[in-house]
Amino acid sequence: MWLFIVSDAITFSAVIFAYGYLRLASDAWPRPFETPSIANATVMTFVLLSSSVAMVLAVRASSLGKVSGAVGWLVATALGGVIFDVLHIREWLGLIGEGVRPFHNPWGTPMFGAAFFTMTGLHMLHVTIGVIYLLIIAVGFQRRKFSAVDVEVSGLYWHFVDLVWMFIFPLVYLLSAKTA
Amino acid sequence: MEHAETAGNKIIFSVWFGLLGLTVLELILAYQELPLGTMLSVLMVLSVVKAALIIAYFMHLRYELPSLFVTLIPALVFVLIMMTVFFADSSRLAHMRSLLE
Numbered sequence: 151m152w153l154f155i156v157s158d159a160i161t162f163s164a165v166i167f168a169y170g171y172l173r174l175a176s177d178a179w180p181r182p183f184e185t186p187s188i189a190n191a192t193v194m195t196f197v198l199l200s201s202s203v204a205m206v207l208a209v210r211a212s213s214l215g216k217v218s219g220a221v222g223w224l225v226a227t228a229l230g231g232v233i234f235d236v237l238h239i240r241e242w243l244g245l246i247g248e249g250v251r252p253f254h255n256p257w258g259t260p261m262f263g264a265a266f267f268t269m270t271g272l273h274m275l276h277v278t279i280g281v282i283y284l285l286i287i288a289v290g291f292q293r294r295k296f297s298a299v300d301v302e303v304s305g306l307y308w309h310f311v312d313l314v315w316m317f318i319f320p321l322v323y324l325l326s327a328k329t330a
Numbered sequence: 331m332e333h334a335e336t337a338g339n340k341i342i343f344s345v346w347f348g349l350l351g352l353t354v355l356e357l358i359l360a361y362q363e364l365p366l367g368t369m370l371s372v373l374m375v376l377s378v379v380k381a382a383l384i385i386a387y388f389m390h391l392r393y394e395l396p397s398l399f400v401t402l403i404p405a406l407v408f409v410l411i412m413m414t415v416f417f418a419d420s421s422r423l424a425h426m427r428s429l430l431e
Contacts, residue, residue, distance in 0.1 A: 160409055175427075206337075
């Protein structure tokens, strides 16, 4: 899992660097995020960080052999992921409603949409896969098919998805906040 | 994945509050009238601190064998630094556009 995480980190970095490249090469990158969007993204950050704490507790419960505790915290972690996804899809629909498309948007600099949807979409895909992964681990751990080590490894993946968001949130949202 | 020790509740919750606090700090910074370069640098430093906290405590790399850290992190950091080579070209594009206008 650590090797996968390092390679996935490089994948995300490539996308983030591409975004930086585009933004630096553009004259005026759009800053469309009004206060409600920033508040939404901040709540998403809090949800994801809190789900990581739930994951830590799941890993600890599983290593102590507390099956129901581990399953409960795994489900709580997955629930955090679902809330994150729902909030993010709401943000996407809001932007799509404002007329943002991958190669077109109301504010000029057509690549804004492509960069935004690629970065956040790749992350949303990771969160969604993470939710499915955690639920499979929860069911398997309940049925004694998976061990505490499997729970721990799924935790590594989940914390990594959280970690990536710590870069996407300031780069995409905070640096494009509409100020005054 | 055997551990000699792992972080206790107190550490985990301190890290959690630290991460939430750093997020609030970033949020406040976003509304300050700072030059974009300064803002980017400060936000990235804070993000690296947050990432390090997550890796060290949530992903408990701090409690693994040092060889795991040595194998993974320096190589990753090196690759990321090498990728910044593209930014020279990016600013060249911006410069060329200003020459055309």
